Amino acid sequence: MADVAAVAGVSHQTVSRVLNAHPSVRDETRLRVLAAIDELGYRRNSAARALVTSRSATLGVVTTGSALFGPTSTLIAVEEAARDQGYFVSVATLRTYDTASMHQVLEHFMDQGVDGIVVIAPHDEVAAAVESFGAPVPVVVVAALDDVAGAVPVGAGSSTMSLAVDQRSGARHATEHLLDLGHRDLVHVGGPPDWFDARERAAGWREAMEARGLVPARARVRSWSAADGYAAGRDLAEALAAGEGPTAVFAGNDQLALGVLRALWERGVRVPDDVSVVGFDDVDGAAYFVPPLTTVRQPFAALGARSVEMLLAALDGRTVPVQRIEPELVVRSSTAPPR
Structure with a gap:
């Protein structure tokens, strides 16, 4: 960052503000800093940033070990949405849906220091295992849960939230x-x-x-x-x-x-x-x-984007309600009035 500041002719603090999209930086200055970043090939030091912010900028995603269309499409959408928000994604797959396997995956994510977790495994045992684990980070379960209460902020009880296509x-x-x-x-x-x-x-x-x-x-x-x-x-x-x-x-x-x-x-x-x-x-x-x-x-793209939004909102301590996204009927020629 010091090298970028020297090339752009600005302070170290100004470079930091540009990198964090601070609104107080003039457009002319922002462009000059970005040009210096491109010229020098600067990349953030993720490890150093994690020490400063106490966040790893990584989300864990749990999905099934199958090629089923819904879970696979949701995984792709979550990864794209996380990347758009500047987050990395660590993926773990479940071959069996028992509590022990789910807890093992969640422990793996805790060891990685992820900031939040998305669970794409709409199965009874998986949902029960997530709730019983009591993760210290926010968790979004992508599933049409039968009876789910609204989530509460992290640190004030359950950090599990529900999100699904209706x-x-x-x-x-x-x-x-x-x-x-x-x-x-x-x-x-x-x-x-x-x-x-x-x-x-x-x-x-x-x-x-x-x-x-x-x-x-x-x-x-x-x-x-x-x-x-x-x-x-x-x-x-x-x-x-x-x-x-x-x-x-x-x-x-x-x-x-x-x-x-x-x-x-x-x-x-x-x-x-x-x-x-x-x-x-x-x-x-x-x-x-x-x-x-x-x-x-x-609408898998909306599902992925909303799951990441919910995690980021929970990280800021905001209450996030249960979410339902409306699907769309696509009429083609396999249906007609009965004879």
């Missing part, structure tokens, strides 16, 4: 779209019941059906995989052949919808002529399924 609202929009088209017999092929997102999507489907005075059939609970969607689609095709099948399917994610579409196609069931299909996530390529898939798009 899964229940997205499922309601998807179901209402099918109901508005005239469908009355709708089946839901859902994800694993120990995932918050799967339960919330099933709940949204039930609420939309009941709001129209319809009795929802028992949801078909599967995993998140296309293979399980395919198995469900075969069952539906057999029911349709017997004259007992539904006119529409709301799948818990796009991979399940893809499996359903394949199974129906193999048995000569036309989509959307015979059966309409809606997915959830809007994965890359959903617009190129056959037919292009109507689905619910999750």
